[in-house]
Amino acid sequence: MGQVVDRFGSSLNNLSDAEKHVLYYIDNHFEAAKKLNLVQMAEAVNVSTTTVIRTCKKLGLAGFSELSYILRSLDADNALDTDNLVMKYIHNLHESLDNIDHTQLERMAHAMLQAKMVVVVSVGLTKGLGEYIGKRLIQIHKQTMYVYESHIIDLLPNLLHDNDVVLFISMSGETQTLVKAAEKLRFTGARLFSVTNAAGSTLSQLTHFNISTRIPTSSYSGYDITSRSPLVLLLDILIETYLKKMAESK
Numbered sequence: 001m002g003q004v005v006d007r008f009g010s011s012l013n014n015l016s017d018a019e020k021h022v023l024y025y026i027d028n029h030f031e032a033a034k035k036l037n038l039v040q041m042a043e044a045v046n047v048s049t050t051t052v053i054r055t056c057k058k059l060g061l062a063g064f065s066e067l068s069y070i071l072r073s074l075d076a077d078n079a080l081d082t083d084n085l086v087m088k089y090i091h092n093l094h095e096s097l098d099n100i101d102h103t104q105l106e107r108m109a110h111a112m113l114q115a116k117m118v119v120v121v122s123v124g125l126t127k128g129l130g131e132y133i134g135k136r137l138i139q140i141h142k143q144t145m146y147v148y149e150s151h152i153i154d155l156l157p158n159l160l161h162d163n164d165v166v167l168f169i170s171m172s173g174e175t176q177t178l179v180k181a182a183e184k185l186r187f188t189g190a191r192l193f194s195v196t197n198a199a200g201s202t203l204s205q206l207t208h209f210n211i212s213t214r215i216p217t218s219s220y221s222g223y224d225i226t227s228r229s230p231l232v233l234l235l236d237i238l239i240e241t242y243l244k245k246m247a248e249s250k
Contacts, residue, residue, distance in 0.1 A: 004030060004071070008059045018047055019055040026071065034071035038064045038200065053200065062172050062217065063200030069095065069214040089229070096213040096230040100237070108209045109241040111191045113249060115165040117143045119190075121153060122169040123177055129169050129228060133235045140243065153181050162189030169235070170194065171226060172217075173201020182206040195234050197226065211238070 004027040005012075015023065025045045026033040033041065041064070042049045056067045073095065112118060118137055122130030127148050134146035147153055156166065166185055168178050173196035182203055185192055192207035197215055204210035213230035 007070070011059050014058045015055065018051050019058060021045060022047060022052055022055040023059075030071070034068070037068075056200075062174065062196075062198030065199035065201075065212060065214065066197075066216070070216060073216070089227070092213075092215050092227070093230060093233065096215065096233065099212075099214055100234070101211055104209050104211050105238060105241050106245075108193055108211070108238060109245045111163075111193075111209070112142070112165050112242050113245045115163050115191065116161055117145060118165045118167060119145045119147060119156065119160070120167045120169070121147045121156075121178060121181065123148050123150075123175060126169045126171055126228060126231065129231055129235065132232070133167070133169070133239070136235075136239050140239075140246075142242075150177055153177060156181060157184050157188055160185070160188050160190045164190045166190050166192050168192070168194040168203055168207060169196075169231065170201075170203055171197045171228065171231065173198045173203035173212075175203070179203055179206065195231055195238070197231065 005023065008023060012020065012023070022041075022045050026041075029044075033044070036044060038049050038052060042052050045052070053064055056062075056064050059067070061067050061070075073091075120130045120134045120137070130146055130148060134144050137144040145159075147156065160166070166182075168182060170178050173194065179202050182192055182194075183206060186206060191209070194201075194203045194207040194210045195212070196204050196210060197213045197217070198204065199210060199212040199214075201212075204212065211234050213234060215226055215230055217226045
């Protein structure tokens with residue numbers, strides 16, 4: 001077995017035959033597979049994109065973007081000194097910065113400039129990130145609402161105006177409170193943003209714009225303990241891009 005099956009071997013029994021076919025293809029064609037996008041992967045294995053995404057989910061990943069990141073970083077991970085936490089963070093931050101979608105970032109900043117109000121929505125461990133970005137926006141005199149309570153989130157469809165921006169912050173992009181809110185808000189005139197650690201997540205697919213980090217998830221005793229610091233970095237870059245747009249518009 002190759003390093004991919006070694007990495008995900010404990011999940012093999014959970015996979016259907018088609019899903020095993022995906023995993024074994026990647027394992028047998030590692031160098032080629034790590035360069036493929038979702039559609040190319042599905043075509044190479046002769047399965048649907050849904051099958052590829054379902055395989056990722058059953059492997060315990062947030063989506064294809066996380067699988068893609070892991071494939072590209074397997075050799076790098078092996079080369080890293082795992083005892084050196086500073087180098088690990090540098091590696092992860094470089095990965096996140098190198099993969100920023102600058103077109104998405106510019107469009108998000110432009111939409112924020114046009115919006116009367118920005119609503120920041122985050123829950124759980126990312127709740128603090130929502131409060132942080134909300135306060136930064138208020139500091140630069142952008143009308144902002146920070147929401148984290150489920151009953152207020154449910155009221156958002158009644159509070160928004162056309163072209164308002166709703167910014168969801170979620171590590172996994174699968175938090176059901178946020179996913180359900182995004183499903184409802186798609187039918188308003190608001191522009192939906194998401195900042196996640198998984199570009200292929202449900203939340204990222206429901207929003208108009210998404211920027212994502214690419215950090216392998218970590219867990220302890222069943223809890224997600226993945227560092228949120230790369231998300232903070234993306235949020236800061238979004239604010240700086242917005243400030244640049246503000247200056248250009250004057």
